[in-house]
Amino acid sequence: MAEQTDQIGNRQTPVISPGYTFGTVTDKISSIVLTRPTSNGWFVGFGISFLLLMMLLYAAGYLFVRGIGIWGVNIPIGWGFAIVNFVWWIGIGHAGTLISAILLLLRQSWRNSINRFAEAMTLFAVACAGTFPLLHLGRPWLFYWLFPYPNTMTYWPQFRSPLVWDVFAVSTYFTISLLFWFIGLIPDLGTLRDRSENRWARIVYGILAMGWRGSARHWHRYESAYLLLAGLATPLVLSVHTVVSFDFAIGIVPGWHTTIFPPYFVAGAIYSGFAMVLMLAIPIRKVYGLEDFITERHLDNSAKIMLATGWIVAYGYGIEAFMGWYSGNTYDAYTLWNRLHGPYAPWYLSLLTCNILLPQLLWIRKVRTQPGLLFLVSAIILTGMWLERFIIVVVSLHRDFLTSSWGMYYPTRWDWATFLGTIGMFLTAMFLFVRILPMISIFEMRTLLPEAEVKAE
């Protein structure tokens, strides 16, 4: 592949392969949705995901009937899989906002070819995340009690509680992500409306495009709104996982009550999110032949971000261990000892292997640009991050201050069914998304082409 040099003289693969025009970029991306026949592979993948989604509905339905006793949660481990999976999913969402908002503000134009499906990933991941605390409520049908609204019980939420902060943080995050994704889609929906042959597709895309016609005045306001939204989403995404970490850090349980949690949670979120972005991008670019748009450069850059955030996470583990020893607090010291030698020690050691040891392979350029290997490393990181949340939630709770209240956690088949079910929900939504919406932002790709440049006189 042709290489070009950046500002400091390093040779690198271009963000978009040479030889494309406005027309060919448009055709290539929109044809995936409009003209290409749906492959058998798509149906198989969608079918499997859909079955898993049905399993989620079954597990949730049974939960509605029987209550959360069907899960493995009990005192002392009242949080279990529900909260592990909540934190894991919401962390995955963070990479999408980082790509769409923070990299936009930093003028990293390579983001233009991955931001659309990364934002979709954010939305679906946050939806999966939201499922867990709702089901964990015990009486999920009363979820609206979490919001402040005038009611006949003359009762209000307790705003000094981090759990109420979390409701606001997560629902704001979902709303803003949805708006960001949707306004990014409007011009492309206009393109699909103008290009689709099918009458119904034309009507549906037309309604969604809301009459977008690409007027210069509209673009001017559009760009202002897009930038402002990016500016608002940037502190928002940092706040979301910070607030999630407050759920733990505000409590006094040893292993939770620490000030390193907010930055360490945010870094972990981006770490796992980029791993998911790569696990989606690598098969998508292969199956749909998009190697010219999602180039080695994207894989390389994402891998570098994982390497950097991985070290922040490693620093977090280091500080946790150091403070366990340095604080001189018996309970903190015991938490550290228990992680390394207690009944969950194999889990903790796997966590260190998955999150710190194996990702060091990313220092090698070959690994960063070899899709197969990168896919594998990303899968390892996602596993590691899931284990991290398991360690934080379960291992901290299972042995706290009083030995009389120690216990063990055993997830049931319903815990696993719910977890795998949300993976099915996520993949079902992703499969539908790549089939009916342009998975790469067409108008932002056009701006990357050399012919888009306007010379000043």
Place this chain on the structure above:
Amino acid sequence: MKRTPIYGIMAEFDSAQSLVLAARRTYEAGYRKIDAYSPFPVEDLAEAIGFHSNRVALVTLIGAIIGGLSGYLLQYWIATISYPINVGGRPYHSWPSFIVVTFEMTILFGGISAVFGMLALNGLPMPYHPVFNVPRFALASKDRFFLIVFATDPNYDAAGTRQFLESLAPRSISEVPS
């Protein structure tokens, strides 16, 4: 109401560069009720048709301030007046605990105002618009660039304006029926 049969005259260009130049010359020629269409945001194009600033930022700021204030005041009112609960002897107005929700409400209202403010200022959703009557306009969302002089412009004159647009060397010219 009298219905104008012609909405304007539209010229089609091949590149962003030629559209910006043409828009600039049209503006210099004294036309004010003009618009330009492109498949992606083109730098300087809004300036070229004499559109210099928009009010999206102002709308967003107002929304964000309303969101932040209402978030804080809601918590203050609930925690001190409507539903006071003594938690470990802390003051009812324990403001540090209220920062998170205030922040989230600021972002939420600011973001919603940015998006819906932009759509409202753009007059969207708009189910019908005369420019779509021109068959070639379907390419405006792909790879062509369009310039229109509206019939409401005081300098508009069917023959003269068409002649002027032809002097800009467009790829094609079409009348836009309303």
